[in-house]
Amino acid sequence: MEWRHKDLLDISQLSKEDVWHIFETATYFQEINSRPVKKVPTLKGHSVVLFFAEPSTRTKTSFDMAGKRLSCDTFSLAKSSSSLTKGETLKDTALTLEAMNIDGIVIRHWASGAAAFLAERLDCSVINAGDGRHAHPTQALLDGFTLYQEWGALEGKTVLILGDIAHSRVARSNVIMLTMMGAKVRFCAPRTLLPPNIKSWPVEVFSDVNEASKGVDAIMCLRLQLERQQAGLLPDVREYSRYFGLGPKQVELASPNVKILHPGPMNRGVEIDSALADSASSLVLDQVASGVAVRMALLYLYLTRKK
Amino acid sequence: MTNPELVIRKAVWKGEEVDLLVADGKILDIIPSSDAMYEGAEVVAARGYLLMPSLTDVHTHLREPGFEYKEDIASGLKAAVHGGFSNIMCMANTSPVNDNAVITAEMLNKAHAAFPNGPRLFPVGALTKGLEAKELSSMHDLADAGCVAFSNDGVPVKNTELFRRALEYASDTGKPVIDHCEDPYLELGAGMNEGAVSSLLGLAGQPDVAEAAQVARDLLLAEYLDIHIHLAHISCRKSIDLIAWAKKRGVKVTAETCPHYLLLTEEAVEGYGTDTKVNPPLRTADDVEALLQAIREGIIDMFATDHAPHAAHEKEVEFMVAPCGISGLDSALSLTWELVASGKITFDDFIRMWTTAPCETFGLPLNSFKKGDVADFFLFAPDEEWTLSPETMHSKGKNTPFLGQTLKGRVISHFLGGKKIV
Ligand SMILES: [Zn+2]
Numbered sequence: 001m002e003w004r005h006k007d008l009l010d011i012s013q014l015s016k017e018d019v020w021h022i023f024e025t026a027t028y029f030q031e032i033n034s035r036p037v038k039k040v041p042t043l044k045g046h047s048v049v050l051f052f053a054e055p056s057t058r059t060k061t062s063f064d065m066a067g068k069r070l071s072c073d074t075f076s077l078a079k080s081s082s083s084l085t086k087g088e089t090l091k092d093t094a095l096t097l098e099a100m101n102i103d104g105i106v107i108r109h110w111a112s113g114a115a116a117f118l119a120e121r122l123d124c125s126v127i128n129a130g131d132g133r134h135a136h137p138t139q140a141l142l143d144g145f146t147l148y149q150e151w152g153a154l155e156g157k158t159v160l161i162l163g164d165i166a167h168s169r170v171a172r173s174n175v176i177m178l179t180m181m182g183a184k185v186r187f188c189a190p191r192t193l194l195p196p197n198i199k200s201w202p203v204e205v206f207s208d209v210n211e212a213s214k215g216v217d218a219i220m221c222l223r224l225q226l227e228r229q230q231a232g233l234l235p236d237v238r239e240y241s242r243y244f245g246l247g248p249k250q251v252e253l254a255s256p257n258v259k260i261l262h263p264g265p266m267n268r269g270v271e272i273d274s275a276l277a278d279s280a281s282s283l284v285l286d287q288v289a290s291g292v293a294v295r296m297a298l299l300y301l302y303l304t305r306k307k
Numbered sequence: 308m309t310n311p312e313l314v315i316r317k318a319v320w321k322g323e324e325v326d327l328l329v330a331d332g333k334i335l336d337i338i339p340s341s342d343a344m345y346e347g348a349e350v351v352a353a354r355g356y357l358l359m360p361s362l363t364d365v366h367t368h369l370r371e372p373g374f375e376y377k378e379d380i381a382s383g384l385k386a387a388v389h390g391g392f393s394n395i396m397c398m399a400n401t402s403p404v405n406d407n408a409v410i411t412a413e414m415l416n417k418a419h420a421a422f423p424n425g426p427r428l429f430p431v432g433a434l435t436k437g438l439e440a441k442e443l444s445s446m447h448d449l450a451d452a453g454c455v456a457f458s459n460d461g462v463p464v465k466n467t468e469l470f471r472r473a474l475e476y477a478s479d480t481g482k483p484v485i486d487h488c489e490d491p492y493l494e495l496g497a498g499m500n501e502g503a504v505s506s507l508l509g510l511a512g513q514p515d516v517a518e519a520a521q522v523a524r525d526l527l528l529a530e531y532l533d534i535h536i537h538l539a540h541i542s543c544r545k546s547i548d549l550i551a552w553a554k555k556r557g558v559k560v561t562a563e564t565c566p567h568y569l570l571l572t573e574e575a576v577e578g579y580g581t582d583t584k585v586n587p588p589l590r591t592a593d594d595v596e597a598l599l600q601a602i603r604e605g606i607i608d609m610f611a612t613d614h615a616p617h618a619a620h621e622k623e624v625e626f627m628v629a630p631c632g633i634s635g636l637d638s639a640l641s642l643t644w645e646l647v648a649s650g651k652i653t654f655d656d657f658i659r660m661w662t663t664a665p666c667e668t669f670g671l672p673l674n675s676f677k678k679g680d681v682a683d684f685f686l687f688a689p690d691e692e693w694t695l696s697p698e699t700m701h702s703k704g705k706n707t708p709f710l711g712q713t714l715k716g717r718v719i720s721h722f723l724g725g726k727k728i729v
Contacts, residue, residue: 090624090625091620091623091624109625111625111626111627111628112508112509112510112579112625112626112627113508113509113510113579113625113626114625116578116579117579117625131509132509132510132627133509133510134508134509134510135509169509172509195506196501196502196505196506196512196514197501197502197503197506200503200506201506
């Protein structure tokens with residue numbers, strides 16, 4: 001399959017075939033990651049800038065490792081988000097990067113649309129590592145890849161996404177990917193943490209976490225930003241964890257082989273029971289491993305695309 | 308009969324070919340066209356052009372003093388006169404704010420220096436000092452200095468008690484209050500409608516109830532106090548339903564809407580183009596339909612541009628960071644003419660919305676082509692096409708989502724007080 005996409009801004013740009021191709025490529029790279037010498041010369045001579053305008057150790061390290069294992073030169077361009085409140089900076093960043101003649105840029109930014117903003121202005125590939133509350137396609141792909149490795153196929157499976165969906169780019173990108181791959185998606189969250197036009201989403205919405213958990217094949221917990229309480233979106237964390245957190249009861253109600261996912265970092269005891277996070281059902285660490293493989297696949301596909 | 312100084316020959320007015328005779332800056336007569344000789348008069352051949360009364364814009368931001376890099380009074384008025392406008396009302400959110408007579412006088416001086424024969428500037432004074440929504444501004448002073456209305460546009464007055472007092476105090480001056488309706492707690496600085504598209508784009512949205520809730524408050528106050536209120540840039544069906552209800556009850560309310568709310572929906576924001584970021588935000592197709600219906604039924608009284616020019620670098624940023632506003636004076640005439648051409652509104656609606664209603668509401672000079680009216684009019688080529696581009700725009704602000712579009716209908720020449728300005 002010839003890869004022709006220039007940028008990865010969101011899952012909606014990809015076809016089902018594209019996603020399969022990413023999974024297959026990632027499977028190949030997953031194997032490299034289990035070798036004693038985890039480095040291949042595939043992207044030697046290529047350079048990628050990791051531009052993280054919003055802090056994220058996890059995603060950044062994952063991309064950095066993915067690049068280095070393919071012998072790609074990775075450069076960090078981290079700026080504190082405070083110095084980026086002036087909008088000229090993003091345009092200037094784009095111009096600066098353009099002048100450096102790089103092959104790709106991985107961007108994490110607090111503003112929805114920031115990746116699209118760069119992609120419009122740059123000839124090199126732009127990979128969105130999370131923009132505002134808009135999209136987080138690489139996270140969705142690694143979540144999908146993790147489940148694909150467990151199940152082989154996603155068709156007919158039901159995935160419950162639990163937590164702060166309104167503010168979550170992870171949920172947004174996952175809904176698109178999971179439904180495209182044939183899975184059913186459920187949401188459960190207090191109404192204040194659901195998107196406003198929830199009825200138009202291709203999901204089943206629950207306000208009772210027990211109802212929502214019945215028979216599901218996987219439960220994806222989202223991190224609760226503790227500031228949501230100050231913003232008036234929930235009364236307190238205790239009530240939240242009791243009514244919308246994941247505990248043993250929900251696991252009992254779910255399918256016997258239910259899998260538990262969390263994009264991290266976790267608030268143990270808030271959105272997820274601590275013991276469950278470490279249980280045999282938990283795929284949290286598999287997600288981290290998948291992350292490197294999927295990002296290797298993405299760097300490979302985008303940087304060696306047919307121009 | 309006085310001899311005409313100016314004769315516009317064979318122009319079309321309401322389907323008839325007429326000659327328009329002007330003397331002393333006023334309309335002397337309109338007569339069936341002829342080849343009569345007028346000794347000493349300037350004769351303008353106008354066959355094929357429509358005769359149009361000059362338009363009035365009750366809501367612009369001219370940015371001077373303080374933000375001359377976005378627009379100044381001279382460049383704003385230049386865009387206005389090329390766009391068919393003779394009267395411009397400018398909002399008070401300048402720096403310093405137009406909350407005292409000195410600023411008002413300075414604005415009027417600047418306008419007169421740039422265009423002694425018009426277009427005419429009619430400043431809107433701040434409703435509260437510094438637009439801070441804490442203390443009433445000196446509205447009598449402002450009215451005496453030439454302000455024709457008062458508004459806190461851009462910074463809604465959250466305190467309903469203060470807003471009530473402002474309405475009462477303003478009513479003594481005889482000048483209406485214009486309110487930008489937006490519940491400040493529901494708006495979240497969004498610049499986009501809350502709904503399907505905001506959800507898709509991951510942008511914070513402002514729901515239509517943010518507008519309608521404050522419309523409801525204003526209507527109830529206007530009824531209770533029996534004071535006229537003018538509602539700015541109405542954008543959604545919910546507000547229209549409330550205004551229709553109030554008008555039926557005899558509440559003294561007038562309302563405006565803008566060309567972009569009639570021609571674009573929230574879908575225009577897809578792609579994060581910041582030129583589509585306006586406040587109130589672009590709404591849904593259902594809201595557009597409701598607005599058009601409200602124009603036809605007279606529930607919405609008038610058009611306004613809400614001309615809000617910004618510099619290119621201010622708009623070339625992340626959507627949430629970008630300032631709100633569309634630069635509208637250059638294109639408003641063509642855009643609304645399109646609504647007439649496509650049969651969505653009538654020619655009579657068009658004339659009412661851009662001339663009669665605004666002039667009557669705010670007491671501005673009106674040309675309705677009656678003998679003795681001020682001779683403000685332009686010759687209009689309704690089918691002539693032109694492209695909206697940075698080069699064809701006279702405003703310094705090139706921020707418009709209609710950039711690059713081919714528009715129909717152009718001002719050929721514009722006469723103000725009987726003098727040719729364009
Ligand atoms: Zn306003």
